[in-house]
Every structure is written in structure tokens, then in C-alpha cells.
Amino acid sequence: MCGDLRSADVGSTVTVCGWVDSRREHSQHLAFIDLRDRSGVVQVIVDGNHDLRSEYVAKVTGTVAERIEGTANANLATGDIEIRDCEVEILSEAEPPPFPMDERTDVDETIRLRHRYVDLRKSRMQKNLRTRAKVNSAIRTAMEEQGFVEIETPMLIASTPEGARDFVVPSRQKPGNFYALPQSPQIFKQLCMVGGIDRYYQIARCMRDEDLRADRQFEFMQLDAEASFVTQEDVFEFISHAIRGATEAVTGERPGDIPRITWDDAMERYGSDKPDTRFGMELENLTEVFASTEFNAFKAERVMGIRVPGGAEFSRSKLDDLTDMVKRWGGKGLVWMKVEDDLTLNSPVAKFCSDDELAGIKEKLGAEAGDVLFLVADRKRRTQHLLGLLRVELGRPPVTEGGLNYLWVVDFPLFEDISDDGKPVPAHHPFTMPHADDIELLESAEGEELLDVRSQAYDLVLNGWELGSGSVRIHRSDVQSRIFEILGIGEEEAQLKFGFLLDAFKYGAPPHAGFAFGIDRVAAILAGEENIREVIAFPKTQSGADPLTKAPTAIDDTQLEELGLRVLPQAE
Numbered sequence: 219m220c221g222d223l224r225s226a227d228v229g230s231t232v233t234v235c236g237w238v239d240s241r242r243e244h245s246q247h248l249a250f251i252d253l254r255d256r257s258g259v260v261q262v263i264v265d266g267n268h269d270l271r272s273e274y275v276a277k278v279t280g281t282v283a284e285r286i287e288g289t290a291n292a293n294l295a296t297g298d299i300e301i302r303d304c305e306v307e308i309l310s311e312a313e314p315p316p317f318p319m320d321e322r323t324d325v326d327e328t329i330r331l332r333h334r335y336v337d338l339r340k341s342r343m344q345k346n347l348r349t350r351a352k353v354n355s356a357i358r359t360a361m362e363e364q365g366f367v368e369i370e371t372p373m374l375i376a377s378t379p380e381g382a383r384d385f386v387v388p389s390r391q392k393p394g395n396f397y398a399l400p401q402s403p404q405i406f407k408q409l410c411m412v413g414g415i416d417r418y419y420q421i422a423r424c425m426r427d428e429d430l431r432a433d434r435q436f437e438f439m440q441l442d443a444e445a446s447f448v449t450q451e452d453v454f455e456f457i458s459h460a461i462r463g464a465t466e467a468v469t470g471e472r473p474g475d476i477p478r479i480t481w482d483d484a485m486e487r488y489g490s491d492k493p494d495t496r497f498g499m500e501l502e503n504l505t506e507v508f509a510s511t512e513f514n515a516f517k518a519e520r521v522m523g524i525r526v527p528g529g530a531e532f533s534r535s536k537l538d539d540l541t542d543m544v545k546r547w548g549g550k551g552l553v554w555m556k557v558e559d560d561l562t563l564n565s566p567v568a569k570f571c572s573d574d575e576l577a578g579i580k581e582k583l584g585a586e587a588g589d590v591l592f593l594v595a596d597r598k599r600r601t602q603h604l605l606g607l608l609r610v611e612l613g614r615p616p617v618t619e620g621g622l623n624y625l626w627v628v629d630f631p632l633f634e635d636i637s638d639d640g641k642p643v644p645a646h647h648p649f650t651m652p653h654a655d656d657i658e659l660l661e662s663a664e665g666e667e668l669l670d671v672r673s674q675a676y677d678l679v680l681n682g683w684e685l686g687s688g689s690v691r692i693h694r695s696d697v698q699s700r701i702f703e704i705l706g707i708g709e710e711e712a713q714l715k716f717g718f719l720l721d722a723f724k725y726g727a728p729p730h731a732g733f734a735f736g737i738d739r740v741a742a743i744l745a746g747e748e749n750i751r752e753v754i755a756f757p758k759t760q761s762g763a764d765p766l767t768k769a770p771t772a773i774d775d776t777q778l779e780e781l782g783l784r785v786l787p788q789a790e
């Protein structure tokens with residue numbers, strides 16, 4: 219390979235193939251070519267008459283020679299040698315590349331994706347896709363070491379309930395009927411457990427029609443796993459083994475035990491169910507300090523604060539921007555207090571607070587000169603949420619800094635919210651087993667009280683990104699029917715959507731539990747990328763389009779006819 223040649227190869231005749239990375243004229247008769255393949259580049263000296271332009275594909279046979287003294291390039295692995303006396307065969311000519319091929323120029327992402335085949339030649343993508351492959355391979359090894367068997371579940375299915383919108387595929391043979399593409403293999407892996415597979419895994423493609431973000435694509439890959447006769451502890455064990463193996467495969471270092479935090483603690487300390495524990499700035503509860511306050515803005519279910527060291531230097535406009543941000547996130551406002559050298563609190567609202575209250579804030583937050591303190595007062599959950607977002611906004615280190623902080627978040631609530639029509643919304647999915655200690659509460663709770671019911675669901679978090687979720691499942695059809703009832707899924711609807719699962723449970727279902735984590739996200743963080751598109755060979759843009767194939771595109775009338783479909787005119 220081009221990038222493998224070294225001084226030890228001097229004197230040998232070699233043949234290398236690759237793309238012309240760059241060309242410099244040496245003299246009238248000779249030209250320097252940097253030839254690139256997946257391993258790197260090598261300098262090749264060719265007859266100046268060869269028409270070898272940027273990105274031409276060539277095969278070169280010549281002799282490896284030491285570079286002339288003073289011309290070695292210490293920044294290049296092959297910098298001590300070059301290939302001389304070359305025979306050149308042009309395998310393919312090439313148009314000038316659509317963007318500069320050096321690694322320094324920032325190229326617009328749409329242009330990169332439009333010509334992804336050229337973009338993939340760059341070392342960043344070469345490295346990232348290989349990192350991803352290592353992750354996949356290590357996961358397979360780890361799961362197989364633990365006795366898991368790889369099973370492929372179908373892509374054309376009836377809807378799965380992961381809470382997102384389905385992508386659907388029209389049926390030609392049954393016009394007017396649709397398959398859904400799987401949001402996950404959830405139901406099939408549970409059916410595998412009823413089928414005695416015992417330990418299932420799959421590196422599964424999942425499809426969810428949700429708005430795209432830096433950490434989200436329509437389709438994504440996840441390690442999906444399920445096991446029978448196991449507890450939550452066993453699942454942590456299996457998944458930790460896989461994630462530690464994947465990390466070691468990329469970084470060379472095996473992470474230690476993965477710490478745990480309860481969902482409730484995570485919300486209290488970090489205001490998030492996916493806390494980034496690479497930095498402090500934890501939330502403090504100040505509700506007691508304001509128990510008998512005269513200041514209306516602080517008469518709230520919850521008052522909480524965070525301390526930002528050095529923040530006293532923030533300009534007025536930065537503080538205004540942060541306040542606007544909190545309002546956009548759904549807050550009523552944001553109170554800031556700068557800590558002066560004599561530890562007095564400089565704030566537009568200081569005059570509304572009693573001396574005891576000001577002292578209480580300083581003490582609880584451990585205020586030091588030069589800090590800025592941010593306070594939010596609202597309903598409990600919203601206060602946590604807003605300060606959690608603010609904490610990340612102000613403190614989150616870049617992806618390549620602060621190490622890899624894996625974290626299990628345990629004891630998730632069973633329901634995340636009560637919808638406008640009074641039905642509880644499942645926090646995970648409707649097959650999640652309630653926490654053993656909260657079964658009675660589940661039966662007696664009404665309205666908002668339901669939000670206190672915990673579940674046997676857990677998440678794996680890395681540096682503030684949710685990698686994945688799992689749970690102990692309900693394996694009895696009576697309990698499952700009862701949960702459907704609480705969720706407001708009527709018997710008829712339950713039969714229609716999940717009847718086959720309820721039926722399966724009647725034929726001997728083992729207790730089972732499982733998990734799934736997103737491979738794109740793990741690969742991105744391990745590759746040091748902030749955006750999962752950088753570890754996906756052919757991703758969609760933020761707006762869900764593929765600039766290369768132009769998908770999504772219209773289909774022709776014959777195809778529509780065959781499917782029994784008619785497209786309505788689009789509303790302006």
C-alpha cells in the first residue's frame with residue numbers, strides 16, 4: 219500500500235495503485251506525484267509528460283529510493299522515501315474534484331454529501347468508517363462471547379410502538395394497506411424469547427420519522443439485545459461488556475465499571491435524564507431558602523440554582539441572551555446574581571430578597587467572588603429541566619475533551635407525562651415492567667400521582683448523549699392488558715395492534731429483559747465527532763434529503779397506479 223512504504227523497502231520494486239493527491243512539476247522532464255490509497259500517500263517521481271491530474275486513478279511500478287538529503291518530510295509516514303524510475307498506467311481519468319481535497323478546507327456539508335464518493339476518500343471519513351467497523355466487530359464478539367445469537371428480524375412489519383412516527387410502505391398486493399418499517403425490533407425480540415431463543419442480539423436498522431438533529435437520523439443502527447430468565451443486573455453486565463469491548467477496540471483502553479445514578483438523582487443534580495458528568499456545575503435546591511419569601515417570582519414549587527465560576531465577567535448582552543434562551547425553552551425567566559469581591563450579590567432582583575435569603579443562596583451554592591449564580595423558580599420538573607439545559611449550554615466540553623463518562627441511569631418513571639386527554643404517556647414503551655415496589659401505587663394512583671410510579675427501565679448515557687434504553691418486560695398477558703388499560707389503549711385497539719403478542723404470552727412466556735443502544739452515537743463520540751453524520755457513509759441532511767441520490771423523489775404514475783395511490787395537490 220502507498221502509506222506502508224518505509225526506508226526498509228529501499229531498493230525493492232513495488233507496484234502501487236491509487237488516486238493522484240497532488241502534482242508538482244520538478245523539472246521539464248519530471249513531476250512529483252503524491253499517490254493516495256486508503257493507507258496514506260507516497261511520493262512518486264514520474265516522467266513529466268504523463269497527463270496525471272488531481273484524482274486521476276493510476277497504477278505505478280518503480281523502485282523505492284531514499285529521498286535526497288534535506289528533502290525528507292518528517293510529517294509524513296512515508297516521508298523518508300519516494301518511488302523512482304516509474305512505469306505509469308492511467309486506470310481512470312477524472313474531472314477536477316468538486317471541492318479541495320486537503321483536510322484543512324471546510325467544505326459545505328451539502329456539497330460533501332452530493333459527492334460523498336469523493337468525500338469518502340479523505341482521511342477523516344476513512345478513519346471514521348473504520349472506527350465504526352471496529353465498534354460493530356467488537357460488539358459482535360462481545361455478544362457472542364456471552365452466548366447471544368444473531369437473529370435478523372423483518373423490515374416490513376406492522377407498526378412498533380417506540381413513540382415516534384412510522385415510515386410506511388404501500389402494499390401492491392393489498393392496495394390501501396401498508397407495512398410499517400420497524401422503529402425497533404422490540405416486539406420480534408420479545409417473540410424470540412417466547413420462542414426459546416434465550417439470548418438474542420442484532421445490529422439492527424431502525425427507522426423513525428422524527429426531525430433530524432446532530433445525534434439523530436431517520437434510520438439508525440443499534441445493538442439490540444434481549445435475554446430470558448435474567449434480571450436488570452444481568453442486562454447491565456451484558457451491555458457493559460459490549461460497550462467496554464467497543465471502546466477498547468477503538469481507544470486501546472478498557473473502561474472501568476460503569477457508575478449508576480437513579481433517574482430522580484439525575485434530575486435533582488443535573489436537571490437531565492442523560493447527565494453529562496464530565497463537568498460539575500450541579501443544581502442546588504434553594505426552595506427552603508425562599509420558604510417564606512415576599513418576592514413573588516420566587517413563590518414557586520421549586521427554586522433552584524447553579525454556580526458558574528468566573529461568570530461575573532459575562533456581559534449584560536450575554537446575560538440577556540441566556541435569559542431569552544431560557545424563555546424559549548419554556549421558562550418564565552432567569553435570575554442572575556454576580557458575586558462581587560466582597561461577596562455581595564449584584565443583581566436586579568437583590569433588592570427584593572431578604573438578607574437571610576441572600577445569605578442562604580450564597581451558602582447553598584458555595585458562592586465565591588467572580589461567580590455568577592443563575593436561579594430559576596417554577597414547577598419542580600420544569601425548574602430542573604431549564605437549569606439542566608443552561609448547565610449544558612454553559613459547561614459542556616467539546617466531544618474530544620473530558621474523557622468518556624459512561625453512566626447507567628436507573629429507576630426511570632413508568633410514565634413521562636399525562637397527555638391533554640388525561641392519559642399517561644409511557645416513558646419507555648408499553649411493555650415495560652413497573653418497579654416491584656410501586657405496583658400498589660400503580661393501582662391506586664390517579665392523575666399526576668401516576669408520574670411517581672417507577673419502572674424497571676434504564677438508560678445508558680455517554681457524555682450527555684443518551685446511547686440507549688432498555689427494561690425488564692412484562693411477560694404476563696394479564697399485567698400487559700392492565701398496562702394497556704392504564705395507557706388508555708382499549709381492548710379492541712390492543713387486540714388489533716398487539717393481539718399477536720398478548721396471544722404469544724398465553725403460550726408460555728419466560729421472564730425477559732433487554733436493551734438497545736445506538737451505534738452511530740457511540741461511533742461518533744469514539745471518533746471524536748460532534749455529529750453522527752460524520753460516521754455514516756451515506757447520511758441524510760438535516761432536512762431529511764440525500765443530495766446524492768436526490769431522495770425522496772416522486773414516483774411515476776404507473777408505480778402509483780400499481781399501488782393504488784393518488785397524490786393530492788400540496789397545500790401552499
Ligand code: ASP
Pocket residue numbers: 380401402403404443687688689732733734
Ligand atoms: N426497543 C427499545 C428501543 O429501541 C429498546 C429496548 O427496550 O430494548 O429504544
